[in-house]
Amino acid sequence: MSIQEIRLFGDPVLLTPAAPVVDFDKELRNLVADLTETMLDAPGAGLAAPQIGVPLRVFTWIVEEELGHLINPVLDLGSETEDDEEGCLSFPELRYNTPRSLQVVAKGFNMFGEPIVVEGTEFLARALQHETDHLDGILFIDRLSPENRKLAMKEIRESEWFNLQNESGNTPKIKESPHTIFGRNT
Numbered sequence: 001m002s003i004q005e006i007r008l009f010g011d012p013v014l015l016t017p018a019a020p021v022v023d024f025d026k027e028l029r030n031l032v033a034d035l036t037e038t039m040l041d042a043p044g045a046g047l048a049a050p051q052i053g054v055p056l057r058v059f060t061w062i063v064e065e066e067l068g069h070l071i072n073p074v075l076d077l078g079s080e081t082e083d084d085e086e087g088c089l090s091f092p093e094l095r096y097n098t099p100r101s102l103q104v105v106a107k108g109f110n111m112f113g114e115p116i117v118v119e120g121t122e123f124l125a126r127a128l129q130h131e132t133d134h135l136d137g138i139l140f141i142d143r144l145s146p147e148n149r150k151l152a153m154k155e156i157r158e159s160e161w162f163n164l165q166n167e168s169g170n171t172p173k174i175k176e177s178p179h180t181i182f183g184r185n186t
C-alpha cells in the first residue's frame, strides 16, 4: 500500500476508457488501498484508478467521513439536476460549476466481488458521477457550459502545473494492466 503519483490533465491515461475488472484478487485490493491512501493524502473527495495510471474501472470516495469504493459501476441518474462547484485532483486548484444529477443509484461490486448498490444524493451523487466519468475518459471540464469551459481552458493553459508538465517533455506512460481482459493485457 503506497501513495501514488496523481496524473494531471495532459496525461493520455485520463482520456482512455478504462477496462472492466475481471479478477477480484489481491492485486485489486491493493489497488483500492492505494487509491484510498492517495485520495486521503491529497486530500480529495474521490479518486479513480486512471488518475494513478491504472486503466481499470475502479474508484474510491470519501464523503461525510465515509469511505467507499466501487468496481465496474453502472449508474442510474435521477432527472433533477444541480449546477454546483466541482473540482478534480487532476486539475489542481480548478473549480467550476458543473451540472450533475442530484440523485444517483450506482450498482457495481466491492473489492471482494460482491454486488453492491450505492444510493447517493447531492455531493455523493456528484462524486459518483465524476468518478464514473473518469472511467470513460470523460473529465469534468467536458461537462461545463461553453463559457465556463473556455474560462477553464484559459486557466489551465496559464497554470504552473500544466506548463511544468509540458516543459518536462516526458510523455507520461500508461501502466499496463496486471489483469488479463478478454484474453489479453490491456
Ligand code: ZN
Binding pocket: 087, 088, 089, 090, 130, 134
Ligand atoms: Zn476527477
